Amino acid sequence: MAPHIAIPVIEPNQVGEARRAAARLTYEMGFDEVTSGRAALVVTELGTNLARHAKEGVLLLGSVTTGAGRTLEILSLDLGPGIADLRQSLADGHSTGGSPGTGLGAVRRLASDFHIFSVPGSGTAIVARVHAKHAPLVAATNGHAFSVGGLCIAAPGETVCGDSWAVRLHGNKAQIMVADGLGHGPQAAEASQAALHVFETATGAPHAILERAHTLMRSTRGAAVAIAELDANAGSLLFAGAGNIAGRLLSGVDDRSLLSQHGTLGVQIRKLSDASYPWPDHAMVVLHSDGITSRWNIDGARGVLQQDPVLIAGWLLRNNLRGRDDATVVVIKRAREQGA
Known part of the structure; x- marks a missing residue:
């Protein structure tokens, strides 16, 4: 995107x-x-x-x-x-x-x-x-079970963004990737785009795609990357990541972090694995790069959870932007939960 x-x-x-x-x-x-x-x-x-x-x-x-x-x-x-x-x-x-x-x-x-x-x-x-x-x-949902939206902005003074994100929808299943190239500027963008290319062409579970990306990204400066895979029918979520891409599973009653391991794709990682989480009917998933502060909350504004995913991403970015790096926020939830 x-x-x-x-x-x-x-x-x-x-x-x-x-x-x-x-x-x-x-x-x-x-x-x-x-x-x-x-x-x-x-x-x-x-x-x-x-x-x-x-x-x-x-x-x-x-x-x-x-x-x-x-x-x-x-x-x-x-x-x-x-x-x-x-x-x-x-x-x-x-x-x-x-x-x-x-x-x-x-x-x-x-x-x-x-x-x-x-x-x-x-x-x-x-x-x-x-x-x-x-x-x-x-037509905006295009018949899929998901409603997805995201925002990606470059660091102040930069003309290219070192972050990237993408989503793949297959009926009742979806995969989302967020990548943050080390630093910012053209070389960071090259690294995150390399991760994006692998995501767009590879298949398999999140950890398998990340391991393939790690091998093919060795010529870049490296990136923090995470992938979430959601199954709307099973009500489940698989998550794998390396580096500081943050993930949250959020509803009106629960707030759970999705944990990435330490490391940098293209540089050094340990063996990756997928973590499994239940995905309740009314919960949304948020992935973001470290251009957004990690300890955000929506206290006093829980009504935003019922809104359009891009509006939710904008609300989170508006309140929690660090202001010195590229920043990306992606929100996904079941299509029937999209607000007006």
Whole structure:
């Protein structure tokens, strides 16, 4: 999955930077003029809202492929005052700051897909997607048993990201990989991409794929890598990893860590094995690199568990980003648990 572009929005002039970045992405994705214009309005509205009302606001822009085709994915994240009345804020025409459009109601109307979560006093996370071509929203799951979303952003000052992630869906089974190349920059990206290539071409249990990647990554600087394999029918999870990729199995009543062993793929590892865990119906799995602090929690915001996986990833990133390294968060849960 391609990294998202992160654009801080503290001042109004940064909204223009975000709009220009969105224009570049939609051009590369082949959007027509009308759809590109809709995407620009969504970015402008969300950016203006951040500049006027938020604290430590950031827009994330990503070119992704969903069941509906090529899509511009836009996240608005902030640590601001939050929204006390979401229903009122989403009323078409409601705007507290004289923004160019008509507030969040306009964003929801213009976007192909829209999700919002806010906690008064703790900030807001918004996901808005604009599809290159109109398609039913139900196509996003593509008939699979899983709902998956992730975010990957480069370290400050870097033009490439040393992290990577990927997912393979096979009906009621899924495998997810997260890789973090040592350090950051082009050589870290080379290492994580080497792990990604093995994941995309190899088959077998998580530990077997990692062992194959270890052998083929010896010419790189190495990477921390973990793979989770989920079986929706059996309600089970297999996990194997080397290095500091963190895994959590999280529900409203339980929070369990998935343990990786010490080592670095491509450099040195001990013999790997798969750990097995039960996967309760309402639990989601989170994998993330060490660009995210490991001791995060969702106290005071448990309602986020019912949200879109990308929104959950954004909420975790917004609260727990270390800010000095590449960062990746991936969330997967059963498709029927996806929130509105």
